[in-house]
Amino acid sequence: MTDMKTDTDVVIAGAGPTGLMLACELRLAGVDVVVADRLAARTGESRAGGMHARTMEVLDQRGVLDRFLAAGTPRPIGHFSGLWLDFDQLETRHPWSLMLLQSHIERLLEEWATELGVRVRWSSEVTGIRQHDSDVEVEVGGPVGLRSTLRARYLVGCDGGRSAVRKLAGIGFPGTPATVTALLGDVELADPPAESLFMQRRTGGDFSVFAFEPGWYRVVTTEHDRVADPREPVTFEELRESLLRIAGTDFGMHSPRWVSRFGDAARQAERYREGRVLLAGDAAHIHFPAGGQGLNMGVQDAVNLGWKLASVVHGRAPEILLDSYHAERYPVAERVLHNTRAQAALTRPGPQTDALRDVLRSLLEYDDVNRHLGGMITALDLRYPMSDDHPLTGRRVPDVELKTGDGRRRVFELLRAARPVLLDLRGDTALAATAEGWADRVDLVEARSAADHWPVWPVDEIPAPAALLIRPDGHIAWTAHAGATPDPAALRTALTAWLGPATAD
Ligand SMILES: Cc1cc2nc3c(=O)[nH]c(=O)nc-3n(C[C@H](O)[C@H](O)[C@H](O)COP(=O)(O)OP(=O)(O)OC[C@H]3O[C@@H](n4cnc5c(N)ncnc54)[C@H](O)[C@@H]3O)c2cc1C
Structure with a gap:
């Protein structure tokens, strides 16, 4: 999609976990990317020591989770300020923390990115940006001879907590200082x-x-x-x-x-987008690393942003779709900053905090409390606000088994190509007719649910729905109630909101 005037569609500053995941998501959607990192090469240093269930789920959606599972060690626990959480009751196929050093996570993400045609430009520090109506110029420093200006449609700062991109875009980073x-x-x-x-x-x-x-x-x-x-x-x-x-x-x-x-400084970018510049990962939020949430959140920012940015770059969806990235992901980080401030407070020495910890430890013996904190730390409980009020809409799609014409498949397997999926679980011919105008953008899959009931966070079950529109990030954008005839007008509204206008419109 690169046009004559740009060198690439998207420049990503930073080849950490967020930048690499975003590069993979964009490449899957056919977008040209350049990933520039100021380091001369990967250092092999590791801050994070593992990943949580929702990150495993998004990697599973893309078919690459096995590589990470093979390299790490699962443990059915997590923690809240050092108080153990039992993860084995979490409603997911991966009710554990995967112990895996950040250096291995980065290596595996980079290997996948390379397979998708991404090349990281090392020794390439982003030092300046100039925004124009239709593109952004990105100054990339480096050894003499390698300095250059890259012209792209968009720049995403995945350049860590001290983000130069954030500062160059004039985006404030308010919050609380370290204690x-x-x-x-x-x-x-x-x-x-x-x-x-x-x-x-x-x-x-x-x-x-x-x-x-x-x-x-x-x-x-x-x-x-x-x-x-x-x-x-x-x-x-x-x-x-x-x-x-x-x-x-x-x-x-x-x-x-x-x-x-x-x-334990906790700061958040006041906006995740300034024109053609976006922020993701630590560039958008920093906090005390309690509970192990930062890397996970960065990877999940990338999965939320990737398909939206790709749709806009391809000219299929209007630019306003990018504003839903801030609308959905800002509150997620806001909540993580909040819970890590609480966790930092719980680490203070002294008899008062000891007593508070004892009280909290006793509460954790209740399954509901344990599940509540586990859902928050792993981000499995996330629900993005959406217009339709079905209990599944806005949540991550459960990875249930389906009976399809090609045999049994899991829902996550439908998301390998990072494309939206319209899942018809009742054989309703009207669905295909309604979605005709989006046929180039959505995969229509006809199947039957293997189970009569589907889980809904945290523990409820509901009758298997009649149909679903699943976004590439695995969140449900529209649901037709079990037994009800899907409402074509509601489906058209959801398709237009998330995929842009129909081709014939
Ligand atoms: C002690 C500790 C333990 C942690 N444990 C966990 C954990 O268990 N689980 C978890 O989820 N999180 C954990 N975290 C947080 C996690 O390490 C970060 O959230 C994660 O690294 C963020 O990834 P990122 O890609 O957004 O940024 P980074 O990993 O910081 O990557 C940014 C990249 O941008 C590059 N860069 C910087 N400036 C520029 C520039 N101007 N131009 C080009 N490139 C640039 C950098 O060289 C770097 O490669 C921990 C953090 C700490 C400190």
Whole structure:
């Protein structure tokens, strides 16, 4: 779709998990992308240590989840500020956390992106942008000879918490400043603890020691009211002193591979779009990494944005569709910032917080409380606001089994191509006639539900619906009630809202 005047359809700044996932989504939809990253190459460093169920589901929708499952270790638990959550009651095929270092997640995403024809341009820092009516110029720095200006239809800043794109677009980043200093080191231990230690609370703060992979340990300390200057480089000695202060031992740590510092500053971009510039992932939101939500949210931002941006680039949907990206994803991050502020407060040392934690721990014995927090941390409970009020509409489609002319298939398997799906579960010829004007944009699938009832978050079941319009991100845009004749006018409204006007209109 690149026209004569642009070098590419979309420039993505940043080849972290968000930028890579977005590149894959855009390529699946036939959009040309250039991914520019300021690093000379991947560092192999890992902040995140895993992914949650909804991220596994979106990878499953695209048919690449098995690669991640093969590389990671599933554990049927998560946590809220170090208080264990039982995930095995979550309504999903993947009721666990997948322990997998961010470096492996990035490697696997990059391999998939390469298969789809994406090439990451390393040593390519985005340093300037100029927006015009029909395109955006992106200045990309780098070694002499590699500096250039790329002209694209859109630029997406997936360039992390200190996003240059966000600053260059003049988008504010309000929020709350850090109140804690957390230090992280991947180190060797001469005298390791007998088993992993997670968020051990002491008078001065808390510490964790995990054995992620053979040969090295991840040590994390959190101290309150000692906010470090983020411009000061972090040192191995600083980590050792912090661990000694909190734990009274350094476990004989030596040979650091990586040390880093983070905090609980919680900030969010005031808007996710400024003309032809959009933000996703940490560029749009930062927060305390409690519960392990940031990488997951970035990947899911990308899955929400990718198909919308592709439709607009292809000229099929009006630009206003892009505003639904902010409308749907801003509140998601707002809620994560809120829950991570609560989790940071729950890490404060002292008898009052100890008591609060005990009360919360006792509440977690109730299945409903456990499921409520599990749904929030994994984002399985998300429901985007939509006009139709069927209990499934706006939610992620359940991955139920279908009987099709080609045998049994799961609903997620229909989403491999990242195209919208109109699922007809009653053999209603009127549906195909209604959707005729969108035949180039939606896959009409006729099937029968293998089960009479479908799950609806959190625990309810409803009779299998008569028909569904499923967006490429797996969220349901329109549902026809079981036993009812689908309303063609409501379907036309949903098709127009999400896919643009019908071809003949
Ligand atoms: C200690 C810790 C533990 C965490 N654990 C978890 C966890 O278990 N689960 C979870 O979901 N999240 C976790 N997170 C959060 C997670 O690491 C981030 O949310 C995630 O990395 C965000 O991905 P991203 O692609 O948006 O940004 P980043 O990973 O920051 O990637 C941004 C990329 O942009 C590049 N870049 C920067 N500036 C420019 C520029 N001007 N031009 C071009 N490229 C640029 C960078 O080099 C980088 O490659 C954790 C974070 C921390 C600190």
